Amino acid sequence: MTQPVEKILVAFKxxxxxxxxxxxxxxxxxxxxxxxxxxxxxxxxxxxxxxRGETSEIVGxxxxxxxxxxxxxxAMAMGVDRxxxxxxxxxxxxxxxxxxxxxxxxxxxxxxVLMGKQAVDDDSNQVGQMLAGLLGWPQATFVSKIExxxxxxxxxxxxxxxxxLEVIDVNLPAIITADLRLNEPRYVSLPGLIKARKKPIDVQxxxxxxxxxxxxxxxxxxxxxxxxxxxxRVESVAELVIKLKEEAKVL
Amino acid sequence: MTKTNTLILIEHDRxxxxxxxxxxxxxxxxxxxDYSLLLLGSAxxxxxxxxxxxxxxxxxxxxxxxxxxxxxxxxxxxxADAFQKCGATTLLGTSSTFSxxxxxxxxxLLDAPMLxxxxxxxxxxxxxxxxxxxxxMIATVQLGSERRVLSIRASAFAAPTGNTAxxxxxxxxxxxxLLPNGMQFVSREERISDRPDLxxxxxxxxGGRPLKDKETFDRxxxxxxxxxxxxxxxxxxxxxxGLAPNDYQIGQTGKVIAPDLYIAxxxxxxxxxxxxxxxxxxxxxxxxxxxxxxxxxxxxALVGDVHQVVPELIEALRDRE
Amino acid sequence: MDFxxxxxxxxxxxxxxxxxxxxxxxxxxxxxxxxxxxHDAWKKCGEFGIQGLLxxxxxxxxxxxxLTTVAALERLGYACKxxxxxxxxxxxxxxxxxxxxxxxxxxxxRKFLPGLCDGTLIGGNAMSEPNSGSDAxxxxxxxxxAGDKYILNGSKIFCTNxxxxxxxxxxxxxxxxxxxxxxxxxxxxxxxxxFDPSHKIEKMxxxxxxMAEVFFENCEVPAENLLGKEGGGAFLFTRSMTWERGxxxxxxxxxxxxxxxxxxxxxxxRKQGGQSIGKYQLVASKIVDMKLRVESARxxxxxxxxxxxxxxxxxxxxxxxxxxxxxxxxxxxxxAIQIHGGYGYMTEYEVERELRDAIGAKLYSGTSEIQxxxxxxxxxx
Numbered sequence: 001m002t003q004p005v006e007k008i009l010v011a012f013k014x015x016x017x018x019x020x021x022x023x024x025x026x027x028x029x030x031x032x033x034x035x036x037x038x039x040x041x042x043x044x045x046x047x048x049x050x051x052r053g054e055t056s057e058i059v060g061x062x063x064x065x066x067x068x069x070x071x072x073x074x075a076m077a078m079g080v081d082r083x084x085x086x087x088x089x090x091x092x093x094x095x096x097x098x099x100x101x102x103x104x105x106x107x108x109x110x111x112x113v114l115m116g117k118q119a120v121d122d123d124s125n126q127v128g129q130m131l132a133g134l135l136g137w138p139q140a141t142f143v144s145k146i147e148x149x150x151x152x153x154x155x156x157x158x159x160x161x162x163x164x165l166e167v168i169d170v171n172l173p174a175i176i177t178a179d180l181r182l183n184e185p186r187y188v189s190l191p192g193l194i195k196a197r198k199k200p201i202d203v204q205x206x207x208x209x210x211x212x213x214x215x216x217x218x219x220x221x222x223x224x225x226x227x228x229x230x231x232x233r234v235e236s237v238a239e240l241v242i243k244l245k246e247e248a249k250v251l
Numbered sequence: 252m253t254k255t256n257t258l259i260l261i262e263h264d265r266x267x268x269x270x271x272x273x274x275x276x277x278x279x280x281x282x283x284x285d286y287s288l289l290l291l292g293s294a295x296x297x298x299x300x301x302x303x304x305x306x307x308x309x310x311x312x313x314x315x316x317x318x319x320x321x322x323x324x325x326x327x328x329x330x331a332d333a334f335q336k337c338g339a340t341t342l343l344g345t346s347s348t349f350s351x352x353x354x355x356x357x358x359x360l361l362d363a364p365m366l367x368x369x370x371x372x373x374x375x376x377x378x379x380x381x382x383x384x385x386x387x388m389i390a391t392v393q394l395g396s397e398r399r400v401l402s403i404r405a406s407a408f409a410a411p412t413g414n415t416a417x418x419x420x421x422x423x424x425x426x427x428x429l430l431p432n433g434m435q436f437v438s439r440e441e442r443i444s445d446r447p448d449l450x451x452x453x454x455x456x457x458g459g460r461p462l463k464d465k466e467t468f469d470r471x472x473x474x475x476x477x478x479x480x481x482x483x484x485x486x487x488x489x490x491x492x493g494l495a496p497n498d499y500q501i502g503q504t505g506k507v508i509a510p511d512l513y514i515a516x517x518x519x520x521x522x523x524x525x526x527x528x529x530x531x532x533x534x535x536x537x538x539x540x541x542x543x544x545x546x547x548x549x550x551x552a553l554v555g556d557v558h559q560v561v562p563e564l565i566e567a568l569r570d571r572e
Numbered sequence: 573m574d575f576x577x578x579x580x581x582x583x584x585x586x587x588x589x590x591x592x593x594x595x596x597x598x599x600x601x602x603x604x605x606x607x608x609x610x611h612d613a614w615k616k617c618g619e620f621g622i623q624g625l626l627x628x629x630x631x632x633x634x635x636x637x638x639l640t641t642v643a644a645l646e647r648l649g650y651a652c653k654x655x656x657x658x659x660x661x662x663x664x665x666x667x668x669x670x671x672x673x674x675x676x677x678x679x680x681x682r683k684f685l686p687g688l689c690d691g692t693l694i695g696g697n698a699m700s701e702p703n704s705g706s707d708a709x710x711x712x713x714x715x716x717x718a719g720d721k722y723i724l725n726g727s728k729i730f731c732t733n734x735x736x737x738x739x740x741x742x743x744x745x746x747x748x749x750x751x752x753x754x755x756x757x758x759x760x761x762x763x764x765x766x767f768d769p770s771h772k773i774e775k776m777x778x779x780x781x782x783m784a785e786v787f788f789e790n791c792e793v794p795a796e797n798l799l800g801k802e803g804g805g806a807f808l809f810t811r812s813m814t815w816e817r818g819x820x821x822x823x824x825x826x827x828x829x830x831x832x833x834x835x836x837x838x839x840x841x842r843k844q845g846g847q848s849i850g851k852y853q854l855v856a857s858k859i860v861d862m863k864l865r866v867e868s869a870r871x872x873x874x875x876x877x878x879x880x881x882x883x884x885x886x887x888x889x890x891x892x893x894x895x896x897x898x899x900x901x902x903x904x905x906x907x908a909i910q911i912h913g914g915y916g917y918m919t920e921y922e923v924e925r926e927l928r929d930a931i932g933a934k935l936y937s938g939t940s941e942i943q944x945x946x947x948x949x950x951x952x953x
Contacts, residue, residue: 016384018384018385093364094355094364095358095359095363095364095365098359118504120384120385120503121383121384122383123367123368123382123383123384123385123503124365124366124367125351125367126351126355126358126365126367127355128355129323129351129353129354129355129356129359130355130356130358130359130365131359132323132324132356132359133327133355133357133358133360134359136431137433138324138431138433138434139323139352139356139434140434141323141348141351141352142348142352144497156437159348160348160497160498161348161349161498162347162348162349162450162498162506163264163439163441163442163498164439164441164442164496164498165439165440165441165497166436166438166439166440167436167437167438167439167440168322168434168435168436168437169434169435169437170433170435171433171434174433179504180487180497180504181491181497215364215395216363216364216394216395216396217364217366217392217393217394217395218392218393218394218395219390219391219392220378220391220392220393221390221391222383222388222389222390222391223388223389223391224387224388224389225382225386225387225389225529227547227548228529228534228547228548229548230546230548230549230552231534231549231550231551231552232550232551232552233546233551233552233553233554234551234552234553235553236553237553237560237563237564237567238567240535240551240553240564241564241567241568243551244512244535244551248512248533248550248551250454250511250512250532250533251479251568
């Protein structure tokens with residue numbers, strides 16, 4: 001008789017909707033927020049593991065002020081059983097986030113932690129790895145397939161690397177970060193939304209967790225990158241080849 | 252062990268050093284002070300010899316059978332250990348799936364913050380710029396910590412010029428008994444290709460979803476790449492529909508490239524893709540839709556159907572020889 | 573009466589808007605031309621929860637009140653241009669789901685409702701006959717008890733969802749001598765012996781919603797598929813029709829809002845005689861009337877929804893809602909064509925389809941004349 005993984009913890013971040021914020025001329029500040037798409041993939045994977053009967057509880061965790069509760073409820077509407085929001089409105093860096101998450105994990109003691117490989121606002125791609133380092137746990141990053149093995153004591157993970165695919169086994173507990181092709185997240189349904197109303201959001205503070213962190217990076221400004229200007233229109237292949245030879249000198 | 256300011260993690264494919272990982276040398280020179288190179292692996296003696304001419308204070312080599320595969324838990328531990336022993340304050344690498352896997356873990360072991368995808372170093376090496384929001388914004392960031400970990404974008408820093416000076420090699424002792432063993436390598440599936448590596452190629456040809464099927468993709472994108480001795484790339488949409496393997500993906504969640512020439516075939520120009528190609532010197536876009544956003548940043552724009560234009564272009568390039 | 577949304581209503585309605593925007597904005601022109609039903613969109617709506625909005629949660633629904641339900645359907649109609657899909661969903665909800673919710677046995681509810689809610693089953697009803705339309709209870713289809721079965725004979729016309737339905741609520745008379753009191757409802761399942769729903773009917777509008785003429789030739793229906801009691805069909809039908817009248821054009825209010833916005837955009841963009849056509853008073857006046865029509869349609873719809881959630885007899889409100897919304901929708905679509913000029917008459921501009929889709933609203937679930945009759949009798953004429 002195999003034992004299910006008792007608890008999966010999924011960490012997720014609220015980010016400005018990348019498809020709205022990316023529109024030209026949009027400052028990004030007015031865009032509505034969504035669950036970071038890679039974290040949504042991580043949540044979906046946890047749900048699928050539960051649907052295969054391989055875990056009994058999925059706990060979501062996020063960090064931010066009460067204004068992100070809409071994303072917390074969205075995670076629960078997807079199917080996360082309960083959620084913890086660490087109430088902290090500061091602009092945190094990945095290392096601070098990792099240290100706060102370590103505090104949550106030490107309290108919750110999950111056997112598996114899932115999260116996206118990166119947040120699409122900050123694009124750092126660090127938290128999962130830092131967390132694994134802090135906890136001394138195995139890690140699998142850029143993961144496109146997860147299989148639980150050996151009575152759920154190990155996870156076989158396919159990783160998408162620059163050179164192709166790599167398969168590694170990690171002993172549990174472990175941190176796994178989701179890449180784009182791990183799965184396609186489900187659409188949040190109205191029944192899910194209504195069920196989520198009954199699920200509790202457990203709001204905690206860093207003080208309650210006993211985690212004192214100060215961000216070590218400081219964002220001093222953001223600016224739009226210099227834009228490449230549109231070049232020349234060419235009418236034919238022949239003209240293009242001439243330009244490449246004589247003007248651009250790339251041939 | 253030779254003391255140094257910056258420790259540079261070198262990436263290799265077990266045969267040879269990945270050229271982009273050497274661009275970190277240029278970044279280290281901009282930071283100022285001494286820098287050392289760090290090479291991890293199994294039986295990497297020959298490779299080490301190729302790294303002696305880059306002006307490093309020393310080349311640290313951790314050569315052990317237990318380091319044959321780049322498992323993050325072991326590598327991060329060895330790297331953090333080397334960092335402390337050589338008294339460095341900056342750990343540096345070039346952004347790739349290898350460094351992004353390992354450096355943040357090492358940063359946590361060193362109790363240091365990290366910046367990913369650094370593009371420029373400013374203000375006496377204390378201020379950095381890096382892209383955020385899929386490259387649609389550039390952030391300027393300062394670090395409030397003496398120790399720090401940086402991964403740089405290869406496309407934003409020049410390749411280092413070779414140096415006649417010979418850096419001394421220092422072997423790092425690896426105690427296998429102390430290495431963590433919670434991660435095990437199982438297998439690897441890498442494409443063997445005669446074409447150059449996507450991130451190192453001088454010419455890259457990228458294809459989008461209008462290429463319809465894999466056969467057409469290979470014939471047009473592959474054909475043009477071969478005619479120019481270039482590498483192949485693809486959009487996320489092309490990868491998602493199975494036209495190309497995932498490691499061909501260029502863009503925010505794929506690879507960032509900066510070739511001399513990028514040719515975009517049937518690519519409309521989603522911001523996530525543009526973020527990955529904007530440092531290319533010359534961009535050619537061929538697309539049926541005259542309003543495709545990619546034309547906004549193309550050096551040369553040709554409005555036309557790729558199925559018709561590309562065979563013509565391949566033909567014209569053949570004729571030139 | 574309070575139409576201010578609670579946080580929970582707002583959350584649900586926003587989710588419906590987003591769902592429509594993200595999942596239901598497919599192209600309709602080809603499907604309309606070829607009369608193709610979008611099964612995938614049906615399934616998505618089911619999985620999302622649309623078909624189950626009113627159904628109690630223990631049977632796989634959402635247990636929402638009528639006001640929330642019509643407001644949700646309005647938002648769906650705003651986002652989704654496929655009026656045929658929405659018509660099929662409405663037929664399914666009001667003529668199959670509602671009778672089951674109110675008159676089904678526990679076993680029938682358990683068997684059908686979860687599938688009818690989540691999009692795996694498609695339902696509808698079969699009432700109108702070639703010789704009984706507005707005079708619905710004069711139907712000629714018969715049902716005869718034979719042991720543990722009923723044997724149905726007759727034919728039905730204008731059966732929405734007929735060709736694609738997994739089950740239909742079929743009305744037949746068990747004893748003609750009893751007249752209206754012999755009318756009885758049966759749940760006829762796809763594949764029942766002697767049941768033939770395959771004869772598709774071509775029509776002017778809502779072409780993406782399949783319709784059939786349905787034949788029963790010694791059609792065998794198990795006795796456990798009797799819905800309600802023998803002779804209870806007329807009351808059951810009236811209840812189903814009352815719900816339908818009140819709710820079926822909720823999505824049309826969304827369509828009208830979409831048309832209004834389309835007209836405003838066009839009137840601002842289109843320049844004639846050196847200025848945008850919206851600056852001409854004749855055009856502006858038409859659009860202002862359209863705005864008034866949309867707002868009054870929305871208010872009468874919400875009023876119906878509110879009343880339906882607070883008292884039992886809503887015949888008057890339902891008939892008024894149906895009558896007013898049908899007229900408003902047709903007029904909006906007609907004016908939208910006029911504002912778009914020749915372009916409005918062209919398929920590509922997707923305004924002419926709206927008029928073709930709208931016109932049926934004056935005919936189904938009781939013609940506008942029937943609604944007027946009902947209203948007249950209920951206000952003492």
